[in-house]
Amino acid sequence: MITVKFPDGATREYGVGTTGTTVVESISKSLAKKTVAMRRNGELSDLSDIMEDGDAIEFVLRDDEAALELIRHDAAHVMAEAVQELWPDTQVTIGPVIENGFYYDFSRAEPFSMDDLKAIEKRMGQIIQRGAAFTREVWSREEAKRVFKAKGEDCKIELIDAVKEGEDLKIYKQGQWFDVCRGPHMRTTRDVGQAFKLTKVAGAYWRGDSNNPVLSRIYGTAWANKEQLADYLHMVEEAEKRDHRKLGREMELFHLQEEAQGSVFWHPKGFVIYNAMEQYIRRKVNAADYKEIKTPQIMDVKMWEKSGHWAKFRDNMFVVPDETPSMEEGAPLLSGDAKLMALKPMNCPAHVQVFNQGIKSYRDLPLRYAEFGCCHRNEAHGALHGLMRVRQMTQDDGHIFCREDQVQSETEAFCDLLDSIYSDFGFSDVKILLATRPDVRAGSDEVWDRAEGGLGDALRATGREFEVAQGEGAFYGPKLEFHLKDAIGRSWQCGTLQLDFVTPERLEASYVAEDSSRQRPVMMHRAILGTLERFIGILIENHAGRMPMWLAPVQCVVATIVSDADEVASEIVARMKAAGLRVEADFRNEKINYKVREHSVAKVPAIFVVGKREAEEGTVSVRRLGAQGQTVVPVEEAIMALLEEATPPDLRD
RNA sequence: GCCGCCGUAGCUCAGGGGUAGAGCACUCCAUUGGUAAUGGAGAGGCCGACAGUUCGAAUCUGUCCGGCGGCACCA
Numbered sequence: 001m002i003t004v005k006f007p008d009g010a011t012r013e014y015g016v017g018t019t020g021t022t023v024v025e026s027i028s029k030s031l032a033k034k035t036v037a038m039r040r041n042g043e044l045s046d047l048s049d050i051m052e053d054g055d056a057i058e059f060v061l062r063d064d065e066a067a068l069e070l071i072r073h074d075a076a077h078v079m080a081e082a083v084q085e086l087w088p089d090t091q092v093t094i095g096p097v098i099e100n101g102f103y104y105d106f107s108r109a110e111p112f113s114m115d116d117l118k119a120i121e122k123r124m125g126q127i128i129q130r131g132a133a134f135t136r137e138v139w140s141r142e143e144a145k146r147v148f149k150a151k152g153e154d155c156k157i158e159l160i161d162a163v164k165e166g167e168d169l170k171i172y173k174q175g176q177w178f179d180v181c182r183g184p185h186m187r188t189t190r191d192v193g194q195a196f197k198l199t200k201v202a203g204a205y206w207r208g209d210s211n212n213p214v215l216s217r218i219y220g221t222a223w224a225n226k227e228q229l230a231d232y233l234h235m236v237e238e239a240e241k242r243d244h245r246k247l248g249r250e251m252e253l254f255h256l257q258e259e260a261q262g263s264v265f266w267h268p269k270g271f272v273i274y275n276a277m278e279q280y281i282r283r284k285v286n287a288a289d290y291k292e293i294k295t296p297q298i299m300d301v302k303m304w305e306k307s308g309h310w311a312k313f314r315d316n317m318f319v320v321p322d323e324t325p326s327m328e329e330g331a332p333l334l335s336g337d338a339k340l341m342a343l344k345p346m347n348c349p350a351h352v353q354v355f356n357q358g359i360k361s362y363r364d365l366p367l368r369y370a371e372f373g374c375c376h377r378n379e380a381h382g383a384l385h386g387l388m389r390v391r392q393m394t395q396d397d398g399h400i401f402c403r404e405d406q407v408q409s410e411t412e413a414f415c416d417l418l419d420s421i422y423s424d425f426g427f428s429d430v431k432i433l434l435a436t437r438p439d440v441r442a443g444s445d446e447v448w449d450r451a452e453g454g455l456g457d458a459l460r461a462t463g464r465e466f467e468v469a470q471g472e473g474a475f476y477g478p479k480l481e482f483h484l485k486d487a488i489g490r491s492w493q494c495g496t497l498q499l500d501f502v503t504p505e506r507l508e509a510s511y512v513a514e515d516s517s518r519q520r521p522v523m524m525h526r527a528i529l530g531t532l533e534r535f536i537g538i539l540i541e542n543h544a545g546r547m548p549m550w551l552a553p554v555q556c557v558v559a560t561i562v563s564d565a566d567e568v569a570s571e572i573v574a575r576m577k578a579a580g581l582r583v584e585a586d587f588r589n590e591k592i593n594y595k596v597r598e599h600s601v602a603k604v605p606a607i608f609v610v611g612k613r614e615a616e617e618g619t620v621s622v623r624r625l626g627a628q629g630q631t632v633v634p635v636e637e638a639i640m641a642l643l644e645e646a647t648p649p650d651l652r653d
Numbered sequence: 654g655c656c657g658c659c660g661u662a663g664c665u666c667a668g669g670g671g672u673a674g675a676g677c678a679c680u681c682c683a684u685u686g687g688u689a690a691u692g693g694a695g696a697g698g699c700c701g702a703c704a705g706u707u708c709g710a711a712u713c714u715g716u717c718c719g720g721c722g723g724c725a726c727c728a
Contacts, residue, residue, distance in 0.1 A: 203724060204724045214657095380655095594690060
């Protein structure tokens with residue numbers, strides 16, 4: 001006999017060889033009906049697993065949050081079976097669960113079309129109806145390789161070889177179809193249910209390596225029920241409506257065009273947002289004792305060789321030959337032996353040059369430089385994406401030169417500054433990652449040990465939680481990545497803090513210590529918004545274009561109902577402009593309905609309507625974006641309220 | 654950069670081997686109307702670029718460019 005423990009602390013005895021299924025059936029038929037898997041000693045596993053003495057069991061019902069992962073995983077298997085039934089010459093590779101769904105990568109001569117997806121969905125529905133049981137077998141590696149080889153599944157051979165020694169090689173079957181899989185799975189394909197949808201096809205590299213062949217990936221989403229699926233599809237639609245590229249065009253904020261791929265043309269309204277942010281950050285960093293500087297856009301390649309960028313980052317850099325292009329017809333434009341310059345992809349080497357001027361004392365440290373540095377990076381064409389991924393970007397960059405024993409207090413001060421700025425922008429959910437040494441890097445392992453240790457310790461001392469991102473650091477040092485979550489739950493990396501022992505060494509930065517000796521400063525690279533372009537993109541999507549008053553390009557439109565009110569209204573507009581508000585007048589010969597709709601669609605946060613009545617009474621009818629009605633308020637009162645709201649968060653009392 | 658899809662007016666899109674259509678936006682005329690579209694008229698396009706097939710290409714084929722979705726890379 002064996003003893004099985006239940007979550008409520010109760011125990012029951014069963015015969016040897018008892019499975020989870022037997023246990024749940026022994027409790028209640030209705031519970032058994034709803035149970036699709038179990039947690040055995042805390043770990044999700046097959047209900048058909050044989051229980052051992054002392055095991056703790058917890059049932060996973062199909063409607064449980066935990067079952068979603070299983071539904072999606074099983075749906076991926078069902079999709080793979082459907083695809084192979086429809087096109088037997090297709091090889092299956094891997095099919096994991098991802099956020100909101102799953103995908104499966106297939107190897108096939110012909111790519112899938114959207115029509116194919118419909119056919120696959122239909123076949124999946126049938127496979128689910130058939131309700132074949134998921135069963136598990138453990139095969140020897142040789143046996144598995146022989147079987148998959150015979151089926152022509154070459155990718156699977158590689159995957160089998162990748163399964164760790166000592167780990168069972170598990171095969172999951174559903175009817176005739178089977179695959180190598182870690183599991184667990186639910187009872188039958190019927191447990192997948194019908195709340196799934198295949199969403200897109202895409203190319204993806206085998207094993208995520210761009211040197212490998214491209215596979216056809218099919219993405220799908222799957223949920224416990226149709227309502228959840230509908231909610232999800234609705235959410236996707238909402239996210240599309242927030243697309244900053246669409247809103248940017250509609251709101252006349254910026255545009256992009258092919259002659260300047262990846263570089264933004266800021267329009268007047270968009271540049272208002274840009275300037276408001278720059279001015280805000282300028283005030284914040286000044287208050288935090290940074291000195292603002294401005295450094296060259298183009299520098300001799302020799303400088304980049306020295307800093308290490310030329311060796312490690314060259315493939316992302318734009319070069320500029322220091323040569324006049326030939327004016328001669330038919331002659332080569334460039335000689336090819338001119339001195340090479342490069343557009344800066346980062347500001348750090350230039351900041352070291354500023355530091356290196358004159359002699360710095362330990363008394364000068366920590367020395368903090370800030371720059372709205374305009375950088376160029378030659379990003380791959382396929383990587384470009386609206387404002388989120390550009391080739392010309394302006395960072396709210398800064399470099400702190402300090403002693404190693406100041407790293408901790410500087411880290412703390414930086415984290416506090418970052419928190420205060422993010423909360424001013426309305427972001428409260430911030431995740432921190434500690435990114436460690438990448439494969440391609442400068443500096444010795446000893447230096448990296450010290451840098452990673454120092455940054456990790458400093459962060460721990462601030463009491464903040466963080467996760468480690470192995471191998472994700474910058475080439476010159478480890479970094480903290482600050483990821484913020486937006487209004488619809490998406491995560492964006494914005495802020496960064498990087499500890500760098502390498503660059504000061506390479507560019508020979510030094511200061512005079514108390515004992516008159518020359519010492520190397522430590523350099524901390526840091527940014528909070530990341531790049532202004534990207535951060536504005538995030539803000540647009542976060543607010544669905546309805547920017548908070550202090551950032552809104554047009555804060556208020558004063559609209560008249562009859563032309564008799566124009567004179568009074570233009571006085572109001574003048575008064576508001578004088579008070580520093582961004583206000584526009586709309587005295588057109590149009591109905592008020594028309595004007596209200598137009599400015600609402602343009603996402604202007606406030607409309608002051610002036611009709612005959614208001615003009616006579618000295619009031620305005622205030623209509624706020626998104627509100628149903630309006631309130632009639634004395635002019636001065638309405639202006640003061642707007643002014644208050646339009647004050648940037650750092651300037652409020 | 655790689656894979657797939659797409660490219661017709663400022664925007665959203667229809668059409669399709671015999672040299673183009675709608676709605677919105679724009680311009681003009683009338684309307685002075687109380688809170689998300691007043692009515693009428695007009696103007697606007699080498700159908701992404703270049704080759705090829707054809708008597709004839711915006712339409713078919715190819716190449717390139719660009720956009721979109723992924724991948725890889727990354728702020």
